[in-house]
Amino acid sequence: MTSEHKQPTNPVISQSSVQDTPDGRIPVGKTMPGEQPMLSVQNLKKVYHTDGGDIEAVRNLTFDLPKGQLACLVGPSGSGKTTLLKCISGLMAPTSGEVTLHGEKVTGPPKSMAVVFQEYGRSLFPWLRVAENVELPLKNQGMDKASRKDAVEQALEAVGLSHVPKSYPWQLSGGMQQRVAIARAVAYQPEVLLMDEPFAAVDAQTRADLEDLVRGIWKKLGVSVLFVTHDIDESVYLGERVIILSSSPTVIQEDVLVDLPAERDQLETRSSQRFSELRHHVYEQIQLAKKGFRPEDAVAMR
Amino acid sequence: MTYVRSFLNIIALPLILLFIWFIATLGETSFFVPTPQLLVQTFIDTWTAERFLSDVFPSLGRLIIGIILSILIGIVGGLLIGSFRWLRAMLEPTLEFFRAIPPPVLIPVIMLLIGIGDEMKVSVIVLGAVWPILLNTIEGVRSMDEVLADTSRTYGMNKVNTVRYLILPSAMPQIMAGIRQSLSIALILMVISEMFASTEGLGFAIVQFQRSFAIPEMWSGIVLLGLIGVILSFIFQLAERWILGWYHGLREIEQAA
Numbered sequence: 001m002t003s004e005h006k007q008p009t010n011p012v013i014s015q016s017s018v019q020d021t022p023d024g025r026i027p028v029g030k031t032m033p034g035e036q037p038m039l040s041v042q043n044l045k046k047v048y049h050t051d052g053g054d055i056e057a058v059r060n061l062t063f064d065l066p067k068g069q070l071a072c073l074v075g076p077s078g079s080g081k082t083t084l085l086k087c088i089s090g091l092m093a094p095t096s097g098e099v100t101l102h103g104e105k106v107t108g109p110p111k112s113m114a115v116v117f118q119e120y121g122r123s124l125f126p127w128l129r130v131a132e133n134v135e136l137p138l139k140n141q142g143m144d145k146a147s148r149k150d151a152v153e154q155a156l157e158a159v160g161l162s163h164v165p166k167s168y169p170w171q172l173s174g175g176m177q178q179r180v181a182i183a184r185a186v187a188y189q190p191e192v193l194l195m196d197e198p199f200a201a202v203d204a205q206t207r208a209d210l211e212d213l214v215r216g217i218w219k220k221l222g223v224s225v226l227f228v229t230h231d232i233d234e235s236v237y238l239g240e241r242v243i244i245l246s247s248s249p250t251v252i253q254e255d256v257l258v259d260l261p262a263e264r265d266q267l268e269t270r271s272s273q274r275f276s277e278l279r280h281h282v283y284e285q286i287q288l289a290k291k292g293f294r295p296e297d298a299v300a301m302r
Numbered sequence: 303m304t305y306v307r308s309f310l311n312i313i314a315l316p317l318i319l320l321f322i323w324f325i326a327t328l329g330e331t332s333f334f335v336p337t338p339q340l341l342v343q344t345f346i347d348t349w350t351a352e353r354f355l356s357d358v359f360p361s362l363g364r365l366i367i368g369i370i371l372s373i374l375i376g377i378v379g380g381l382l383i384g385s386f387r388w389l390r391a392m393l394e395p396t397l398e399f400f401r402a403i404p405p406p407v408l409i410p411v412i413m414l415l416i417g418i419g420d421e422m423k424v425s426v427i428v429l430g431a432v433w434p435i436l437l438n439t440i441e442g443v444r445s446m447d448e449v450l451a452d453t454s455r456t457y458g459m460n461k462v463n464t465v466r467y468l469i470l471p472s473a474m475p476q477i478m479a480g481i482r483q484s485l486s487i488a489l490i491l492m493v494i495s496e497m498f499a500s501t502e503g504l505g506f507a508i509v510q511f512q513r514s515f516a517i518p519e520m521w522s523g524i525v526l527l528g529l530i531g532v533i534l535s536f537i538f539q540l541a542e543r544w545i546l547g548w549y550h551g552l553r554e555i556e557q558a559a
Contacts, residue, residue: 091452108455115456122449127471127548136467137457170552188457 037064038224039088039192043097046083057083059249060097065192070218070225072235074282075245075253076290081228084250085196088226089115101192110192114185118197120177124169124184131156131165134184155187158217175206179213186217193218195227199234208266211238215264232286236260236278237269244282246289253289256282336518341525344518349526353507358526361504364420365492368427372484376432377477380439381469390440397436405430406494413499423495423503430491431484438480442473475549478542485534493527504530 046058057080065071075081086092088099090109099106101113117123124133134152143151156162159179169177178198185193195214199207211234218225229235235242236258244253260274269275320338327337336344349358383390405426412422446469454468496505504523511520543550 086452089456091455109458111458113456115453117449117453119449122447123453125450125467125471126552127474128467136463137459140457140459140463168548168551170548170555 038067038069038102039065039226040100040103041084041088041097042100044084044087044094044099045096046080046087046092047095056249058087058094059251061245061250061252062097063243063252063255065224065226067191067224068222069241070215070227070239071241071243072239073226073228073243073245074230074232074235074286075250076247076286077230078248079245079289080248080250081230081245082196084245085115085194085226085228089113089194112191114188114190114193116178116181116185116193116195116198118200120174120181120198120201121170123181124177126168126170128168129165130161130167130169130172130180133169133180134187137184137188151187155183158186158220159183159213173206175202175210178202178210182210182213182217186221189221190223193223193225195225197229198227200230207234212264212266214238219262232279232282233270236275236282237264237266242278242282244285244289246294247292251295253295254285334517336521340518341521345522345525348519348522357502357504357507360420360502361492361496362530364423364495364503365427365488368424368431368492369485369488371424371428372431372435372488373481375428376435376480376484377439377470379432380436380473380477381443381465383436384440384443384473385469401433401437405491409495409498418499423492423500426495427488427491431488434483434487435477435480438476439473442476443469445476446472475546478546482535482538482542485538486531489527489531489534 041061041063044058044061045056048055048057061084073081073084083092087094088106090099090106090113093107101110125136128136131152134155135148138148138151152165153162156165159182161176161179161183164172164176169180172180181198198214199210202210214225214227215238217223227235227238229238239258242256242258244256245251246253256278258278260269260272260278324338327335330337383393408429409422409426412425416422416425450468450472454464459468492503493505493508496503497509500506504527508520508523508527511517511523
């Protein structure tokens with residue numbers, strides 16, 4: 001057996017950060033030592049103003065995403081995951097705090113970022129064929145026709161869809177449609193790939209295939225991936241790191257490093273002891289979050 | 303086989319109606335109701351190449367120009383009004399006012415302002431036919447899918463491409479529905495515009511026949527109008543199938559699921 005089984009079972013890495021924060025209350029997401037933060041979220045807060053009063057969706061979020069990391073954001077439903085992602089992708093302005101990409105403040109959708117949405121059926125252009133959907137962002141960037149053709153072919157090849165370039169997206173199954181959306185993001189060659197519960201609407205078997213596809217693409221392209229999900233198993237299986245969000249108003253509940261081997265396999269990895277330990281831990285934290293436990297309470301008790 | 307079948311479907315009702323008409327007018331002596339045979343004969347005698355040149359083609363020309371202008375103004379105006387909330391807030395009450403005015407009552411005013419030529423007749427057509435297209439385009443732009451709009455924004459689509467690849471196609475099903483309504487309005491207004499101070503045109507010819515008691519000729523003009531309507535709708539359906547092929551396919555799949 002590997003040495004990791006001899007380690008204490010508590011995989012928490014961020015406990016120290018709770019004490020390290022300037023005000024001693026809010027846990028700070030970690031940046032791996034020696035790595036440049038690519039994407040940085042600083043004290044992000046989002047309040048929706050409605051007729052029925054203000055709704056605080058995100059209270060205070062701080063974390064960094066280093067270059068080339070695949071991090072999963074997981075939280076109970078209604079924990080402001082989508083709000084957070086919209087702020088990071090520049091689709092929505094935060095109430096306070098900021099998001100920076102390469103040290104530059106994000107004020108609108110950044111060029112080097114691509115987003116894959118959950119609703120594949122509504123994020124692909126139904127009037128464009130598969131290849132045209134993948135091609136459109138490149139056309140918009142002014143890439144010449146020959147390069148576009150190559151890029152589209154490669155991207156479709158990478159997601160295993162080179163046989164249906166002339167189909168319309170709605171002629172394909174849900175899983176294939178999400179592959180088209182991933183191919184479009186891949187062809188765009190982003191530095192950061194945001195994925196908003198991309199597999200929530202596909203069946204379990206397709207989902208496993210798509211998870212491996214995302215791991216494969218991530219390794220091949222070396223992009224930073226921020227993968228939002230409500231599925232605990234998925235977050236542990238996919239990520240190198242799992243950021244657990246509290247219930248709304250959202251703060252970071254915990255930041256867990258996933259020390260599973262880099263080569264992951266749906267059967268092997270998921271049945272390994274370390275996987276179930278990590279899964280167990282994340283599950284516990286989510287349950288705590290659902291019950292309304294907040295990280296600042298833990299500090300207050302001290 | 304399917305072609306034969308659909309052809310039979312199309313002509314079945316007209317044949318039945320013709321037959322009923324034939325039976326009903328057997329032994330008919332009224333001057334005002336022609337028999338089918340008489341009407342066919344009159345149609346051939348009346349609508350000669352010469353009359354097509356003098357009356358039918360000028361009418362069709364004005365109709366087509368009126369429709370094209372309505373489509374252009376309706377779509378461009380609808381895209382602008384639908385895209386800017388402040389513009390919509392500013393224009394909508396006024397648009398409702400103008401829409402409520404039936405174009406025929408404006409004919410005397412337009413005649414005084416721009417005369418009795420083709421411009422007047424085309425203006426009348428546009429004043430009536432532009433509304434369904436304009437309002438449907440506004441609605442189509444407003445009902446844009448949010449996820450699709452977000453997708454376009456995250457890929458940094460510029461303004462021209464956003465209109466070309468996102469807003470226009472997404473509003474197209476509603477725009478086409480508007481155009482369909484506008485076609486029949488345009489045809490009606492084409493006829494009405496020619497009933498005032500005119501010297502040629504299909505509407506003028508029909509009124510002339512009626513006033514000179516050339517009743518079978520008058521009927522034949524009405525038949526010709528109906529035929530023009532059928533041809534217009536047929537052309538429209540061809541265009542719609544080509545432009546909205548994706549939409550019908552998508553709807554079929556959604557309904558099957």
